[in-house]
Amino acid sequence: MNSRRQFLNRLAAAGGGLSLLSFADPVFAAEAEDIMKKMSAREEAGDVEDEEFWGWVRSSFTVSPNIINLNNGGVAPQPKVVQDAHIRFYQYCNEAPSYYMWQILDQGREPLREKLAGLCGCSAEEVAINRNATEGLNSIIFGLNLKAGDEVILTKQDYPNMMNAWKQREKRDGIKLVWLNLPLPLENEADIAKYYINAFTPKTKVVHVTHLINWVGQITPVKMIAQAAHQRGIEVIADGAHTLGHFEFKVPDLECDYFASSLHKWLSAPFGSGLLYIKKDKIKNIWALLSNNEPDGPDIRKFESLGTRSFASEMAIGTAVDFHDIIGGARKERRLRYLKDYWVNQVKNIPGVSFNQPVNPKLSCAIANVSIKGKKPEEVSGELFNKYKIHTVAINWEDIHGVRVTPNVYTSTKDLDKLAGAIRKIAS
Numbered sequence: 001m002n003s004r005r006q007f008l009n010r011l012a013a014a015g016g017g018l019s020l021l022s023f024a025d026p027v028f029a030a031e032a033e034d035i036m037k038k039m040s041a042r043e044e045a046g047d048v049e050d051e052e053f054w055g056w057v058r059s060s061f062t063v064s065p066n067i068i069n070l071n072n073g074g075v076a077p078q079p080k081v082v083q084d085a086h087i088r089f090y091q092y093c094n095e096a097p098s099y100y101m102w103q104i105l106d107q108g109r110e111p112l113r114e115k116l117a118g119l120c121g122c123s124a125e126e127v128a129i130n131r132n133a134t135e136g137l138n139s140i141i142f143g144l145n146l147k148a149g150d151e152v153i154l155t156k157q158d159y160p161n162m163m164n165a166w167k168q169r170e171k172r173d174g175i176k177l178v179w180l181n182l183p184l185p186l187e188n189e190a191d192i193a194k195y196y197i198n199a200f201t202p203k204t205k206v207v208h209v210t211h212l213i214n215w216v217g218q219i220t221p222v223k224m225i226a227q228a229a230h231q232r233g234i235e236v237i238a239d240g241a242h243t244l245g246h247f248e249f250k251v252p253d254l255e256c257d258y259f260a261s262s263l264h265k266w267l268s269a270p271f272g273s274g275l276l277y278i279k280k281d282k283i284k285n286i287w288a289l290l291s292n293n294e295p296d297g298p299d300i301r302k303f304e305s306l307g308t309r310s311f312a313s314e315m316a317i318g319t320a321v322d323f324h325d326i327i328g329g330a331r332k333e334r335r336l337r338y339l340k341d342y343w344v345n346q347v348k349n350i351p352g353v354s355f356n357q358p359v360n361p362k363l364s365c366a367i368a369n370v371s372i373k374g375k376k377p378e379e380v381s382g383e384l385f386n387k388y389k390i391h392t393v394a395i396n397w398e399d400i401h402g403v404r405v406t407p408n409v410y411t412s413t414k415d416l417d418k419l420a421g422a423i424r425k426i427a428s
C-alpha cells in the first residue's frame, strides 16, 4: 500500500499529460513511468533499435513463447494491462450487471469518446464507438441516401464484407457499382488517385477508398482522391480498418466524409472494438442502421443503439489508448517500419524471392507480402508453420499471390531472423 501511495504521490507531483492512473497495476504503471522518462531523454533516431525499451514492450504482452505470430494484420493481441482492464470491468459487471454496466461503467463512455477523438484528431461529436470497421462501414453504406442509377466507385481490391454490402445495395436499390482493378503494388500517389478520378462521371455520388489495402499493405492517397471528389460533389468513404494506430495521421487530414476503423487491429484494444468517424455536418444525412428515436438526427450517438452488449470490452479500449500513448504513435510507426525492413532486407536478394508491397515508404508501413518462385502461397505459409512454427497468412486474391507477414510492436528481431532463415531455406 505504501509503495502504491508513494507511486501515486510521484505521479501527482509529476502531473504528466498521460493518465497512468488508469493502469490498475501499480508495478506496470511505475515501470511505464520510468521507461517513458528514459525514452524522452534519448535520441529519437535511435529509438527503433533500443532493445531495452522494445523488450519491455514485448514483456507487456502475453504472446505465445513458442509460436511466432506474424499475422498481426488479421487481429492483434492485447497487452496484459488491456486484458486485465477488460477482465476487471467484466467482473464488476457480474456483481450487478444493470447497475455496474449502465450506471457505473457507462459513465466512462463520454471520456472514452474524447480519448478516441484525440487519437483521430477530430471532435468527440464526430466519433461513434462500435464493434469494428465492418459495422462502421455498413452503417455508412446502408445509411446513405442513394437512388437507382447513382454510381459508386470501388475496387476489386477492397475488403469482401464491404464489396458485399455494396452489392446488396446494387441488388436492392438499383445503384450502379463501378469497379476499378488496381494493379498492386502502386508506387505513386498521383497514379493511384488517377484510377479513381478517371472513373468519376456526373452520376458518381460516392467513392469508397480502402486507406490501407489489406492484401499487400498498400496505403492509398485518400486526401488526393477526396479533394478531387469534393470538387465534383462526390462523397468519400475511407476504410481505415488497418490504419488507426498503425501509422501517424489525423482523420480530418484525409478530408474524407466517413472513416471507420477496427481498434482490435493496430490499437490492440479488446476483440470486437471499433470506431466510426463522420464529418459533423454529414451525420444528419446518414440513416442509423440500428435505429434510435432520431435516426436522421445530427447526434453521432445514434450509431450506438446496439442494445445490450459488453460494456467491459468497450471501456477497456481506453486502456489500449493509454498503452499506445506510452509507446507514442510516431515511435510505434518508426519501429514497425524498422521491423518490416529488418526482415525484408535479409531476404530481398535471394533468387526466387519477390515482394508484393510498395517500396515507397509513403505507401506502406508494417505489412509486407512475399512470394517464392515455384511455390503457392499456401505451400509457403504451410511450410513456415509446420516446420518453423511461424504463423503467417497465404493471400490469393485477384492477381495477388503471396504470403502476408505482419509484425507488431512486441515482435523481436530474433523472431524475424528466424523468419528470414526459414524463407532462405524454403527458397532454396
Ligand SMILES: Cc1ncc(COP(=O)(O)O)c(C=O)c1O
Pocket: 073, 074, 132, 133, 134, 135, 158, 159, 161, 210, 212, 213, 214, 239, 241, 242, 262
Ligand atoms: C481493409 C479492411 N477493411 C475491413 C476489414 C474488416 O475488419 P473487421 O473484421 O474488424 O470488421 C478488414 C479486416 O481485415 C480489412 O482488412
